[in-house]
Amino acid sequence: MAIPSAVLYFISQHPYWSFPLILGLCNLPAVWLYQRSGSSRWLWWCFVGWLAAFANIFVGRLANTSFLEAFGSEGTAVIVGSEPAQASFNEQPIWNYTAVLRTADGRDLKIGFDTLTASLYPLGDRFLVPPQGERFVVRYIPGFERNIAIIAERSEFGKRQRLVEAQAALDQAAAQWALSPRNAQFVHEYREALRSFLQAHRGDIDPALAETLERRRAALDAAAQ
Numbered sequence: 343m344a345i346p347s348a349v350l351y352f353i354s355q356h357p358y359w360s361f362p363l364i365l366g367l368c369n370l371p372a373v374w375l376y377q378r379s380g381s382s383r384w385l386w387w388c389f390v391g392w393l394a395a396f397a398n399i400f401v402g403r404l405a406n407t408s409f410l411e412a413f414g415s416e417g418t419a420v421i422v423g424s425e426p427a428q429a430s431f432n433e434q435p436i437w438n439y440t441a442v443l444r445t446a447d448g449r450d451l452k453i454g455f456d457t458l459t460a461s462l463y464p465l466g467d468r469f470l471v472p473p474q475g476e477r478f479v480v481r482y483i484p485g486f487e488r489n490i491a492i493i494a495e496r497s498e499f500g501k502r503q504r505l506v507e508a509q510a511a512l513d514q515a516a517a518q519w520a521l522s523p524r525n526a527q528f529v530h531e532y533r534e535a536l537r538s539f540l541q542a543h544r545g546d547i548d549p550a551l552a553e554t555l556e557r558r559r560a561a562l563d564a565a566a567q
Contacts, residue, residue: 343413343483343484343485344483344484344485344486345486346409346483347409347410347414347483347485347486347489348486348489350402350405350406350409350489351406351486351488351489353398353402353406354402354403354405354406354459354461355459357398357399357402358399360395360398360402361395361396361398361399362395364391364394364395364398365391365392365395367391368387368388368390368391368394368395369387369388369391371387372384372385372386372387372388372391373385373388375387403459403461406461406489406491407461407462407463407491408463410461410463410481410482410483410489410490410491411463411481411491411493413483414481414482414483414491415445415446415481415482415483415484416446416479416480416481416493417443417444417445417446417479417480417481417482417490418443418444418477418478418479418480419441419442419443419444419453419472419477419478419480419490419492420441420442420444420475420476420477420478421439421440421441421471421472421473421474421475421476422440422441422442422474422475423439423440423474424437424438424439424440424474425437425438426438427456427457434457435457436456436457436458437456437457437471438454438455438456439454439455439456439460439471440452440453440454441453441454441455443480443482443487443490445482445484445487446484451487453487453488453490454488455490457471460492461489461490461491461492462491462492462494463481463491463492463493463494463495464494464495470494470499470500470503472492472497472499473499476498476499478492478493478494478497478498478499478500479492479493479496479497480492480493481493501546504542504543505543505546505547508538508539508542508543509539511535511539512535512536512539514535515528515531515532515534515535515536516532516535518531518532519531519532529562529565529566530566532562533559533562533563533566536555536558536559536562537559539555540552540555540556540559
């Protein structure tokens with residue numbers, strides 16, 4: 343698995359450098375087979391090559407992350423240093439991170455990643471950086487450990503972020519309901535927000551707060567009947 347991991351690491355880290363390589367791997371054999379056989383059906387591989395090269399720009403990191411989640415070994419890592427890169431993306435600075443990976447067999451290895459190329463699972467629309475000094479869960483392939491996927495859903499920083507996002511959605515639904523408590527849509531949205539929040543995060547919040555929210559949900563359910 344180390345070789346597929348190295349290939350996926352390269353194409354996900356360097357999608358624009360990979361573009362001509364993917365084209366060459368598809369187009370050159372297709373042209374050679376067309377010249378040898380005279381059959382134009384081999385030229386379809388040129389079209390496949392263009393599709394694959396373009397697709398890699400957008401889904402290469404997703405393919406790499408999914409591969410590591412499916413076939414990788416689980417370890418942990420800690421960011422030990424960071425510095426801004428001489429570049430930005432969407433007017434946001436890019437940061438380079440240095441981390442120490444602890445493998446499943448207890449080895450400590452130095453690795454690096456940056457804001458744009460890091461693989462995060464589940465893949466979101468932004469990269470959530472684990473706080474420096476805090477251990478987080480990763481997946482990697484033995485033999486090519488530099489390629490890692492950060493498993494946010496099983497790491498404390500990811501759990502905290504999900505709680506913050508869920509709390510924000512609950513607060514919005516509560517504010518709507520407070521402004522118009524007789525609005526049937528607002529009541530329904532608040533009930534569902536309470537139900538979802540308690541189901542996902544009951545064990546992550548203060549028991550007294552969980553009990554208060556549960557009583558409010560029960561009261562709204564009773565009023566709706």
